[in-house]
Every structure is written in structure tokens, then in C-alpha cells.
Amino acid sequence: MDIAALVSWVVTALGGFVLLARWISHGGLRQQQTGTTRFPAPLVFGHFLLAVAGLVVWLAYLAADREALAWTSFIILVVVALLGFTMFARWVPAYRTAAPGSAGEETTPAERHLAVPVVAAHGLLGAATLVLVLLAALGVGGS
Structure with a gap:
């Protein structure tokens, strides 16, 4: 389960x-000043950086086999998922409005x-x- 999650x-x-x-390539950072984007930079980069941090903690868990690291990684991943869902909720209306290039x-x-x-x-x-990390933290499927 650990490797599947990885x-x-x-x-x-x-x-x-x-x-x-x-x-970024389509101007997401430049659009921060004009308010054109619905994605605030702290939301985007917070999601990205926390996901990377969680992955690093997961790698540490795989190396050290410490249950606390698995749970820490899971908690970080829950926050990452909430930020991701927030971006998804902001993306849907942006996607439905104007077609690119119009x-x-x-x-x-x-x-x-x-x-x-x-x-x-x-x-x-x-x-x-998220589910695989939870199952691994619970000890399902061995470690």
C-alpha cells in the first residue's frame, strides 16, 4: 500500500x-494585479508547496517506517485536497465563461x-x- 500511495x-x-x-504560461501571475484570474497566487502555490512537503514527509515515512510520519503526511494531504477542491470550485465557473482566444x-x-x-x-x-495514504497509515496492506 505504501508504494502504491507513492x-x-x-x-x-x-x-x-x-x-x-x-x-503560469498563460499569465496567471500577471493576472494577479488585474484580478482576471480566480486563482490567488497563495492558493496555487500553497497547494503546490504543501503537496511537495507532504510527499517529502511520505518519503521520510517510507525510509524510517514511523507511523507518526504517515499520519503527518495524511494530515498535510487533507489540507492539500481542501486547497485543490477550492481551486476546482473556482475553476468551474472560469471554464464555463469564455472560450480561450475569444x-x-x-x-x-x-x-x-x-x-x-x-x-x-x-x-x-x-x-x-488520499485514500491510499489513509489505508497505509492505518496499516492496511502491510508496510
Whole structure:
């Protein structure tokens, strides 16, 4: 279960990195001043940095096999999931409004350019990772 959680986490992180790079490349940071984006930078980078921190704690758990590290990683992952759900809730209205390219880049939110399959896969894999980490912390499937 431990390794399955790790694999799921890494694949989820790769998808998240793609989403982050796309958001930045379409002006997400520049749009902070104009309020065009619905994603505040602290939300985006908080989600990213906490996910990385949780993964580092999970790697420490795998190396040290300390139950406290597994639970710490799970708690961090719960916060990451809440931030991710917040971004998803903000993304849906942005995605439904204008089509990319129908207005200038300065008026189209950067998150409008995020690919639906990547967003869906990232969310589903994130949920799977959360469940796998919980099961591993509970000791299901051995360590």
C-alpha cells in the first residue's frame, strides 16, 4: 500500500506540475494585479508547496517506517485536497465563461486554459492518493 500511495502521489504531482506550468504560461501571475484570474497566487502555490512537503514527509515515512510520519503526511494531504477542491470550485465557473482566444489574454483567466482531462485526472488521482495514504497509515496492506 505504501508504494502504491507513492506511485499515485508522484503521478498526481506530475499532472499538478503540468497544470501549474500551464497556468503560469498563460499569465496567471500577471493576472494577479488585474484580478482576471480566480486563482490567488497563495492558493496555487500553497497547494503546490504543501503537496511537495507532504510527499517529502511520505518519503521520510517510507525510509524510517514511523507511523507518526504517515499520519503527518495524511494530515498535510487533507489540507492539500481542501486547497485543490477550492481551486476546482473556482475553476468551474472560469471554464464555463469564455472560450480561450475569444477575448484578449488579459481578459481571459489563465485557468481557462487548463485542459479538462488533466484537471479531472489530477483530481481523481489526488483522491486516490488520499485514500491510499489513509489505508497505509492505518496499516492496511502491510508496510
